[in-house]
Amino acid sequence: MNTPQNKQILLRQRPEGTLRESDFTLVTRPARELRDGECLARNLYFSLDAGFRKWMNAGADDNYLTAMELGAPVQSIVLGRIEASRHPDYPVGSLVLGRSSWEEFSVFDGSDFLQKLDHDGSFPLHEYVATLGPTGMTAYFGLMDIGRPRTGDTVLVSAAGGAVGSVVGQIARILGCRTIGITSSEDKCRWLVEELGYDAAINHRAPGGLAAGIREHLPDGFDIYFDNVGGPMLDQAVQHMKLGARVVLCGAIADYDQNDRESGVFHMWQFIVKRASAAGFMFSDYVERYPEAVQALSKWLAEGRLKTVVDIREGIEQTPKAFCDMLEGKSRGKCIVRL
Amino acid sequence: MNTPQNKQILLRQRPEGTLRESDFTLVTRPARELRDGECLARNLYFSLDAGFRKWMNAGADDNYLTAMELGAPVQSIVLGRIEASRHPDYPVGSLVLGRSSWEEFSVFDGSDFLQKLDHDGSFPLHEYVATLGPTGMTAYFGLMDIGRPRTGDTVLVSAAGGAVGSVVGQIARILGCRTIGITSSEDKCRWLVEELGYDAAINHRAPGGLAAGIREHLPDGFDIYFDNVGGPMLDQAVQHMKLGARVVLCGAIADYDQNDRESGVFHMWQFIVKRASAAGFMFSDYVERYPEAVQALSKWLAEGRLKTVVDIREGIEQTPKAFCDMLEGKSRGKCIVRL
Numbered sequence: 001m002n003t004p005q006n007k008q009i010l011l012r013q014r015p016e017g018t019l020r021e022s023d024f025t026l027v028t029r030p031a032r033e034l035r036d037g038e039c040l041a042r043n044l045y046f047s048l049d050a051g052f053r054k055w056m057n058a059g060a061d062d063n064y065l066t067a068m069e070l071g072a073p074v075q076s077i078v079l080g081r082i083e084a085s086r087h088p089d090y091p092v093g094s095l096v097l098g099r100s101s102w103e104e105f106s107v108f109d110g111s112d113f114l115q116k117l118d119h120d121g122s123f124p125l126h127e128y129v130a131t132l133g134p135t136g137m138t139a140y141f142g143l144m145d146i147g148r149p150r151t152g153d154t155v156l157v158s159a160a161g162g163a164v165g166s167v168v169g170q171i172a173r174i175l176g177c178r179t180i181g182i183t184s185s186e187d188k189c190r191w192l193v194e195e196l197g198y199d200a201a202i203n204h205r206a207p208g209g210l211a212a213g214i215r216e217h218l219p220d221g222f223d224i225y226f227d228n229v230g231g232p233m234l235d236q237a238v239q240h241m242k243l244g245a246r247v248v249l250c251g252a253i254a255d256y257d258q259n260d261r262e263s264g265v266f267h268m269w270q271f272i273v274k275r276a277s278a279a280g281f282m283f284s285d286y287v288e289r290y291p292e293a294v295q296a297l298s299k300w301l302a303e304g305r306l307k308t309v310v311d312i313r314e315g316i317e318q319t320p321k322a323f324c325d326m327l328e329g330k331s332r333g334k335c336i337v338r339l
Numbered sequence: 340m341n342t343p344q345n346k347q348i349l350l351r352q353r354p355e356g357t358l359r360e361s362d363f364t365l366v367t368r369p370a371r372e373l374r375d376g377e378c379l380a381r382n383l384y385f386s387l388d389a390g391f392r393k394w395m396n397a398g399a400d401d402n403y404l405t406a407m408e409l410g411a412p413v414q415s416i417v418l419g420r421i422e423a424s425r426h427p428d429y430p431v432g433s434l435v436l437g438r439s440s441w442e443e444f445s446v447f448d449g450s451d452f453l454q455k456l457d458h459d460g461s462f463p464l465h466e467y468v469a470t471l472g473p474t475g476m477t478a479y480f481g482l483m484d485i486g487r488p489r490t491g492d493t494v495l496v497s498a499a500g501g502a503v504g505s506v507v508g509q510i511a512r513i514l515g516c517r518t519i520g521i522t523s524s525e526d527k528c529r530w531l532v533e534e535l536g537y538d539a540a541i542n543h544r545a546p547g548g549l550a551a552g553i554r555e556h557l558p559d560g561f562d563i564y565f566d567n568v569g570g571p572m573l574d575q576a577v578q579h580m581k582l583g584a585r586v587v588l589c590g591a592i593a594d595y596d597q598n599d600r601e602s603g604v605f606h607m608w609q610f611i612v613k614r615a616s617a618a619g620f621m622f623s624d625y626v627e628r629y630p631e632a633v634q635a636l637s638k639w640l641a642e643g644r645l646k647t648v649v650d651i652r653e654g655i656e657q658t659p660k661a662f663c664d665m666l667e668g669k670s671r672g673k674c675i676v677r678l
Contacts, residue, residue, distance in 0.1 A: 051611075249607060249611050264603025271588045272589070279617070281611070
């Protein structure tokens with residue numbers, strides 16, 4: 001195979017506050033030659049995950065990833081098909097899910113997150129970046145392991161119509177919990193209740209904001225708060241914990257634009273008097289247990305008890321806009337780019 | 340028995356910021372007659388616990404206690420001997436530990452926290468408000484249940500020479516952990532290492548503050564942070580969590596004077612990338628398991644592996660000053676008033 005031309009989207013500049021399309025730029029470069037132990041995938045889908053916004057900031061190094069480099073392709077989870085291989089585990093034709101970047105062709109050596117997919121055609125391929133992929137794994141293990149839901153628990157979900165939130169709310173309902181979603185418009189509130197089966201929904205932009213919504217819909221507080229947002233919403237939520245409440249720290253969209261200093265949790269004391277806990281996690285820690293989640297989620301999907309909501313954008317050029325739209329809450333469910 | 344005169348210390352005014360002795364006043368009133376189901380204790384010791392500072396603020400109602408009333412006796416854990424009884428479970432002569440107030444005589448009906456003590460003389464009586472009382476129970480269950488120490492873990496303790504901290508540091512060392520204490524002077528740092536067996540100590544008031552001390556003594560971060568302080572120190576600490584770290588939320592002295600809005604945790608994101616957790620607790624939730632803790636702590640005390648550090652003040656009149664001194668870090672170990 002000749003070395004193909006590779007369209008890539010680079011991080012052109014560090015975002016200042018709100019992320020903009022102009023922070024990115026598209027280039028075309030030849031893909032590089034494979035070395036022994038490497039394989040080349042033609043990417044079919046980009047999984048847009050809000051968490052990656054964080055690593056666009058300078059100095060955002062942590063145990064999970066290092067800050068993205070300026071002028072380098074933007075990191076992302078991608079789904080691709082191997083087109084050339086010098087790696088015995090990933091022969092040509094394999095479908096893979098891996099951490100790479102916004103580009104048409106990615107080289108993998110298996111040292112970073114890379115998973116071979118068994119796609120038997122039961123579900124559309126994009127499901128493997130959605131409910132049967134990182135999003136579903138995040139929702140499932142966060143809710144089950146950190147949230148530990150019991151029948152009858154009250155479960156509050158922020159960004160409730162987002163990629164992870166839309167799955168969390170549905171799983172919690174299937175498990176017999178009372179589910180309340182937080183979102184950003186009346187329109188989305190109706191959709192959460194009518195389409196996703198939430199028992200109630202709170203528009204945090206309504207007069208009175210989140211506090212009024214919580215007083216109305218969960219006057220006794222929550223057992224589980226699945227937090228996709230962080231920031232002031234988290235601080236407000238922890239003031240409404242029941243005894244023994246569990247806070248699942250999954251995402252912190254509110255903090256991503258702000259380099260940490262703008263918003264904090266001022267009510268840590270509540271964790272003491274409510275004997276409550278908060279814990280963070282990463283879906284990639286649960287690789288060994290994926291089959292458990294995939295089995296449960298596949299069954300619920302097949303039975304029609306769980307719906308995957310996707311917002312699929314077409315073409316690599318649409319990626320920056322799609323990512324910005326997602327962060328601004330303009331997309332519903334899982335935002336995916338199809339190449 | 341005639342109704343005795345009862346000295347009581349009342350909350351005279353809501354503290355504004357730092358608590359002062361003048362926020363309290365001493366009065367003498369007759370103790371009231373007992374009704375059926377009540378008993379009267381002559382108090383021998385007051386346990387001074389920083390957490391009660393919180394409930395001196397207006398509106399500090401929560402699941403644990405309601406805000407103390409102005410003009411009412413100041414709430415406290417007390418140790419007393421029953422002098423009159425119309426309650427079958429608490430005959431005259433019983434030693435009891437209960438939640439009551441700063442007063443010479445307390446009436447109990449058993450509906451609130453009240454525990455009969457088996458005092459066989461093996462340990463001095465004040466030990467039952469210290470290591471074998473609420474303080475020791477707090478240290479033991481917080482460390483064991485929330486911290487879950489493993490041999491070789493690095494354990495960071497704030498207010499490390501305080502009532503709870505001084506016990507936590509010693510238990511962690513007995514369990515084979517590396518222990519680092521945070522305190523407020525060079526003098527106390529030496530004492531933590533030389534007398535309490537901490538592996539190292541950090542004076543957070545030294546130039547460079549806590550951050551410099553953490554870089555020097557635990558460059559790889561901690562597995563467990565036993566937090567007695569809250570506020571900015573908690574926010575700094577969570578920036579130094581190891582993967583899978585546990586934060587034990589035990590106290591929040593830093594927040595007590597400030598009605599919540601002055602200091603926050605701005606680095607909640609760290610809990611996600613470090614897959615870390617934080618949880619609060621109250622010693623009183625573990626009443627069923629006290630024997631487990633008492634057995635372990637008694638053994639370590641008897642073997643001389645664990646020392647109880649006490650600062651005993653004499654006379655009910657000394658209580659306000661003792662409590663203020665404790666909050667300002669002027670006392671070492673457990674601060675107790677002997678009546």
